[in-house]
Structure formats: structure tokens, C-alpha cells
Amino acid sequence: MQSVVYTRIPRLDPALIARASRINVADLHEGLGPVVGRQCLMQPQMRALFPAARICGQAITSFNFPGDNLMLHAAFRVAAPGDILVLTNGGSPQGALWGEIASYYSRIRQLGGAVIDGAMRDTLQITEMAFPVFASCVSVSYPGKRGPGAVNVPVVVSGVTVNPGDLIVGDADGVMAIPPAQVEAAVRDAEARVAKEAEIKRRLDEGQTLYDVAGMKSLFEAAGIVEIDAVWSDRT
Template identity: 35%
Template sequence: MTKNRFLGIPTTSITDALGSKNYMDISIKPLKEEWQLAGKAFTVDISAGENISVLEAISKAEAGDVLVIDGKSGTSNAFAGDFIIGLAKTKGLNGVVSNGVIRDIKGTKDLDFPVFCKGTTTAASKKNLIGQLNVPVNVGGVEVNPGDIIVGDADGVVVIPEKNEEEVYQKTIERVKKDEERESQVGEDIEAVQDYLEKFLAEHKQG
């Protein structure tokens, strides 16, 4: 897996830096809570459960990319199983994100390769209605363009527009530092906790 500088940075901090925008629907989560991913989007637009385009995307994507698959929120047929996910891992991709479902969940988990999706099914993929690669897609209510930065962790998936990458990175780092400073100031001191609560409520409480 190619290291991306956003890997390990909390998606919550990135979302704050984005003004609480560009986060995917809560139904799209990692199949294992500890999985994280970050990388440039290689987008795939498919009909629900179609996998020929997924295979084509794996063949053309570069190491470090994240496949972002718009499966039209289909949950009847899997867009991939552990074999296809294994191909993506071997190609050096950084993960898969989709509003569809996979199958062979045990085998997929054993691969230890981050997959974020709506869940699993027993039904195989379909081979009709070939899709498109590297086109704008909408996954989890967020528009994703090829080259956008995708970051995922246990809280969900966030999309950073490619043109705003540096600005969002700097804002995110500032946010993380502020959160760390706040936690260090309060700690486990009950008086510090009470002081923080009183100051916060004085500043924000209405009426």
C-alpha cells in the first residue's frame, strides 16, 4: 500500500476542515472497524452488481489509488468477492469504496485490505451493462471526481476535492493540533473539566 499523507488523520478532523461537507452516507463503512484508507480516487460507474468494469478499473488503476465505485446503491448482487478484492490488493491499490455490496466477507477480511461498502450479500456479480471508468460519480451523496482524495476510517468516508487538497490538509493539521491542545489542558482534572464546561456554555448557550 502506497502511503498517503492523509492516512491516519481522523476523518472527523478532515470533515471539520471541509466545513462539515463532503462526507459519505453513514451506510458506507469499513468491513473491519480498524481499517483505514487514503488515496486518489479512480472512479468506476457501474450498474448495480456489475463487475466487468471493476476488473477493468483494477487493471488500469495505479498503485496508491482508491477505487470509488458507484454501484447505484444496489444490494442484491455483489460488485466483487474476495478474489476480485485480492486482485486489487496485489495491484497495490489503497482500498475500495462503494455504495454497493460485496460477498465472501470472511475471505475479504482475511486479506486485510480496506473495503468500505454498504454490506454483504450471497449473490454473485452480473456481467451486463458495462460501465465507465474515470468519470464523475456520486457515492454516498457526495460527488467524486477522478483524482479527488478519499480518506476513510471507522467513522466513515470523506472526499477532498483535488484542487483543495493542500488547503484542506493545512486546515486539518491545525484542527488536530487544537484538539490535542484542548485535551491536554483539560485532561482528567475535574476542576479543569468544570472550568472548560462553564466557559464553553457561557460562550455558546442561547437565551
């Protein structure tokens, strides 16, 4: 296999990325709708290293041979400030793809974070430096540096196809990869959802019930829910 590195990705408007960075993953997920939202959402084992970790930036993808992380260093060569390094070896625990030095260097380079479908290590040191990393597993398994692999090609990461330039967003709830063509609509609809929830909170603060504010009456009726003013054991 010939290893290959593509040096460029399609670039989004920085202002659009900034808008997305202010929105939680859950709201962006729902903003995408029930089909696309599920297609973009990585599996639950892709978790934040520490609860406050947040990422929002474009994907620099890196496919690595299991047990090897040579292509991480190729990805570093083409990543720009704010980019998210998205690494996979197919999810294998062999050979940690990421560690303390990679995080330290990424912070110097002002990268936006890392998503690792495979093993990472040095979790305490990375947490202390507060560099946002998401990973599917932790292992101190030592990686080789031989290749083969590729950078900035489509990769499958924790159940989601990630293309170079996809918008990667992550927080304590999970990680999503949003295709550039879907980002504007996702952000617009998520912002509307955030505004709607702010109005719900305002009404709750005024003393209204969640049953009324959320319009549960019609949903209860549609579901055929019957309320009985009694203790269940009294009817036996």
C-alpha cells in the first residue's frame, strides 16, 4: 500500500464555525433532524477524556495501521490552528495513537483538539493541561512508526464516515461529524432550538408546569394515557 497525504481540505467560513462552537452537541444533533443527526453521531464509546472538554473545528483525518501512529505525524504537518485531528486505526487497542507529547505539541500549534478511534494514553497529564481529547479506549500499548496509512482521506470513526473538512463538534455528551453542506442548516436550527428552550425556562421560572409548557396534554391523549384518581392496590 502506498501511503498518501493530501495537504488541503475544503474550508468553512470561520464565522460559521464560531457560531457552531457556542452550541451543545445535543442541540446540533437535533438540529440536523432524525436521519442526518443519527448518521453524524459517533457511537457512545467515543468519550471525552474530561467532562469540560469541548471541540469544534474542521477534520484533518488520519488512517493508521493497527499498532502504528506514523500518520499522526503526517497529519501534524498539514493541520492548521483550530483544526481537529481525527485519527483511527479501526478502533484497535494496539499501539496508542495519542499521548502527552502529541497533546503538548497540539497546544503549541493551537489545534482545536483530537478524536481518537483507538487507544490513547497519558490521561492524567493531558487532563492537567486541559487539551480536549476524545477517544474510544485507553491503553499504554506502545505504537510503532512504520505505516502504511493516509491523511485527509475518508475514514470510518466510531461508526461514522468522516470526510476531510467535516465539522467535528464534541462535548461531554458525545461527538459528531457534520458534512460541510449540512453545517449552516444544523447551526440555524440548533440556534432556534436554544432560543425555544430559553423561552421554556422563562415560563417555568414564572411557575408554569412542564406538562403545560411542553404541550403534554395532546401527546398524552394521542398515546391513550388514562389517569385514575386512586391507589393502584385499591382496584385489586
